[in-house]
Amino acid sequence: MAFEKMKLKEIEVWDGNMAASHAMRQVQIDVVSAYPITPSTPIVENYSKFLADGYIEGEFMMVESEHAAMSGCIGASAAGGRVATATSAQGLALMMETLYQASGMRLPIVLNIVNRALAAPLNVNGDHSDMYLTRDSGWIHFDAYNPQHVYDLNFIAFKVAEDHDVRLPAIVSQDGFMTSHTAQGVRTLDDDTAYNFVGEFKPMNDMLDLDHPVTHGVQTEEDWHFEHKARQHNDLMTKVFPKIEEAFDAFEKLTGRRYNIVETYHMDDAEVAIVCMGTSVETAAEVAKELRENEGIKAGVIGIRVLRPWPYKQLQEVVKNLKAVATLDRSSPNGAPGMLFNEISGVVINLDKRPVINNYIYGLGGRDLTKVHVAEVFRDLKANADAGKLTTPTQQFIGVRGPKLSYL
């Protein structure tokens, strides 16, 4: 029986998981190989239901673990077709070995990560510790702040990953529960428009081209390994951003919705800014607006839209005139400054004029980041900006019980 297209309303009320599921359905993936884990389980369930109802023409491998899920994706992708999966937390950690294998083999797989804390203690709620694991894995990484972004960035991710100049896998991350289970209005594309935006999959070195046998996943030692890794890094550093820009432009032309490698909110004349990811970006942007009106703080927000490749140059442009920057990490660095602190510090280190930078650890295991918390951060920033130096410890924990935790 032929598969059917689905008729969508112009605006659907979807949570992030449903948005990802529909995007995956609309791009007509050839093989999904997946394993359920909270909070990404509904993606796998929704996809199963689409399949059961005749809306999917591709294959669906419901495998026995996340490691197998990505292993199946790798085999399928090398065979020559469109491939995707989804996971969270422990599943992502279990999958980790294969993430490096997928990117090293230059296979354009798309992975939806629905963020969740890493055990122990076991926790099902959203934080960024799982996705931070993937930082050096060679995947392109897009971060969504709400269900609309999840939907849109999935199309972008397939388009960029599958480009023959790129051929690298891509992650689309969203916050567990805060995005994945919170329904909002999502502007949809009809099935044909969505599919045509990404286009037909164009195979390369496909194992199923039986007249041109290909060897995937070779051994290289000190003689060639470095060149392979260097080339992969080079392509991430030089080839991916132009393709992302192209895709963002094309998507804006199609939908009117604009995405940027670095997202900025109230940044035109900002003196102080928060750098963060996920749902916190929208919270912080709202607080910035309020503080501008109520307290005269020239506050802005920088949202990391593309975590990998790391937008070093783009961020330099955005932060170079700031007096103070707060980096908010939703992951316990366990004995170090947070990742965003370190990476933003790297961005400013060679600028003539450097903002004062500090670090906040927040929201672990799904703890809410409230507007009150964010306002306190902005007030710290104002004090740092006025003093021209740190007036706070370098690293503080916010929203955690007990006496205030601060370090360095």
Place this chain on the structure above:
Amino acid sequence: MGEIKKIKNLKEFSTSADRFEGANLLCPGCAHSIIVREVLNATNDDLVLSASTGCLEVCTAVYPYTSWDASWIHIGFENGSTAVAGAEAMYKALKRKGRLKQPDREPKFVSFAGDGASYDIGFQWISGCMERGHNIMHVVLDNEVYANTGGQRSSSTPIGGSTTTSPAGRVSYGEKQNKKDMVAIMAAHGIPYSAQVAPNKWKDMVKKIQYGLEVEGPVFINAMSPCTTEWKFDPKDTMMISDLATDSLVFPLYEIIDGHKLNITYRPKTVIPVEEYLAAQGRFKHLFKDEYKHLIKEWQERVDKQWEMLQRREEAGV
């Protein structure tokens, strides 16, 4: 369904189309290469292959060279079975969608893996592939040891075998656990075909591989692969050791159809004492010390019991 290849004699067999080059880094006398060649030579069908990390993989795909003249993939140590399962899923999807480049050809999907990659670390992946019913064949190159990493024990290592992680020593006779019965475990998945093969019995091997490639659904093949380096015998003796293994019934050849119907496919004319098989390999040398001689007797008893069990299952048709 492709036409089943007809092979009359060994000469015809060994000169048939070569999709696995002799130019590889496997040890002289390594049975892995003999088995792979036998599997590939059994069919003219197009092949999509995988290898899990291990001797076969590191010796046949060292960039910028490859010994493979068929589509081939390696991902890691544990997941070669799932790699071809993914490729097989892609084949089905592209076939349904009319996007195959050679729509009239039906490739076969075969995964090669060591005993470490199959009995141990890849066990779950293989079980998953078997349970889900992918149309793939998983072939274990069973040398009863982690050869690639220098000869550590696996759950396929037999009792008394000396390995680098179960060495014979002043107070130890080596491996303490009995070899895991993978063929039985795989058959228990209810798969259409599982079988044990050996490189010296090539006609038996070809028959089983051809049956396995034609049958619809997952197939499990356990191939005994004598390892000159870790079993410690002269590289020229690979076939002699294989003969000792099959003719002493240490390594009986049989098949299990549809998860239950067992057929013994080779009955040695003269059954050789297990002692001769053990004596031919350095890994069992210590068993011939006085204090361990009882273990050789126990070996023989175990082999006799296993053979009796196989015969009874065959008679009963279960």
